[in-house]
Amino acid sequence: MLQESTQHEWVRIDGKMETDMPDANLGSSSIETAKHGNVLWVKLDKDAYRIGYALTPELRAKYPQGLTQEQAVEEAIESLKPFNLAIPRVDWWTSYSVIQGVAATMQKDNFVLLAGDAAHVHSSGFAQGMNTGVHDATNLIWKLAGTIKGWYNPFVLTSYDSERRPIAHKLIEMDKLASDAISGNIPIRYRELVAKEANADDIVTKIYSENVAFVSGLGISYALSLINHEPLSGTVMAGHRAPDAVLKQPGRRITIRLFDVTRAYGRWSILVFGGYHTVTQSKLITLRDQLLADKTGLATRYFSVLKLSTIIAGSTSSAWEVFDGPGMGKLYFDPEGAAHCLYGVSLNSGAVVVIRPDGIMGFATALNESDKLEEYFKGFCL
Structure with a gap:
């Protein structure tokens, strides 16, 4: 280390x-x-x-x-x-x-993997030891499990080190500032605030507020890669936390959170944002036929890897009405279009959003670009 x-x-x-x-x-x-x-x-x-x-x-x-x-x-x-x-x-x-320190690598000889305190050490100042260890595990477990099951090519597991070690280095940089201030010192970058009568406690508060998104874990992001593709639709950046939203379920219109929908237990979530289904229905039907085609469809071939869900703006009586036939996964309603808005998806065009098993945005494309989904998953799935 x-x-x-x-x-x-x-x-x-x-x-x-x-x-x-x-x-x-x-x-x-x-x-x-x-x-x-x-x-x-x-x-x-x-x-x-x-x-x-x-x-x-x-x-x-x-x-x-x-x-x-x-x-x-x-x-x-x-x-x-x-x-x-x-x-x-x-x-x-x-x-x-x-x-304070970070391991030279978090993966050695393929299956020797370090996480938590074995991979990075620092002060307890901002209570980030367990938080960072849990994030390590969340990033690692689906990659390791999928590799063992033969789902992925070797890149997916190696991305654990390339994604998490930069986060560990960022943590150490923050911890250097925090431990300085907690010890009663003013870090050099904040010394101009002393002239404004700021004390070390003020600096601790400032360091925390500047890093609150990182400390909470919701602001952590990863670089573009084979599993984090530049989106072709929507506004959520690949490698960033996928936003949560409130949806309604068919029938009694019981509320459910999008985070519960994407709780896929090691599988990838494909969210079909259908927008106004009366406008996008032909695209939705074509996409369904392509993804679920017998033997050749993406969702058919990778049945164990993928979880399909459809979200439409407004509501309707059933998935059959949306697709003029069987649906794609479970159907959810976005009554005010808020979920579509969070993802930057047009209600008149819709989009397909791919969310990684750890809740990170992987890719997004238009409803009529199933070939782009094929290319994306072929990049790392076996």
């Missing part, structure tokens, strides 16, 4: 705590201090809390041999002043140095 040690040392203590600090039970908070950096306060289960603080240069000079548990508790009490704090029971505590 290519890693770097930092000058940052942090302390964390879990245990029973009693304090007169307001709103101590609300969940989590941070407190800017002069001597202990950005103090972390978290309500845990039952009577337990977690408090965390930085071993600033002043504290490291005070404890050159490191902290004992008693000293760690004493400094925790000091860090919360002017509020009172008592820690009658310590369940766990640690003092550790922050190390």
Whole structure:
């Protein structure tokens, strides 16, 4: 692993705590201090809390041999002043140095794959360890499973490293700024704000707000590739998170979210946005006949790989009315056209949208361009 040690040392203590600090039970908070950096306060289960603080240069000079548990508790009490704090029971505590790094590769010899803390290490400042590990797993699992099942050519599995390692590097760049500010320092790029009386706590807030889409995971995106093709229709960019929307189901018009429709358990979702079916019906019928053709249709050949769904603007009595015959997968209604709008699909033209098993936009094309869908899937499916 290519890693770097930092000058940052942090302390964390879990245990029973009693304090007169307001709103101590609300969940989590941070407190800017002069001597202990950005103090972390978290309500845990039952009577337990977690408090965390930085071993600033002043504290490291005070404890050159490191902290004992008693000293760690004493400094925790000091860090919360002017509020009172008592820690009658310590369940766990640690003092550790922050190390940041990313593995040289996340895939070696085809099936040696690294994820989570084995692939990237960083501070706990923005609580991204589990988040990033889960995103690694979400990106990897369908690629690995599909490769083992013989669905994909080798590129799909190698794209795990090419997609996730740049994300890990971005995480480390963010963590360098965050751990600096949490430790009570002002990162160089933000020092002009000091003249405006900004303190380290203000900088922590600014770094977080600038990266909130990344921290939440919804702003993560991947570069164009064999599995992320430049869309030929719509406005959602390939490699980006596919938007969610509210749809209605036939019959009693029960609401369902698009994310539930695309929950395909390792399969690719092909969403046929039909727009106004009275306008696009001939294209929909042709597309259905091509995709579902016996032995030769894309959806027939890749039955295990693909999940078909149709979304039309407005509503109708049944799929039969839309297709003048059998439909394509399950039918859903987009009463106000909001889902079509989110994907940049014209209600008069419609489009076909391909969403990867991990919810990332893969490709999009016009209703009458099934050959483009063929080309797309032939690029990586066996």
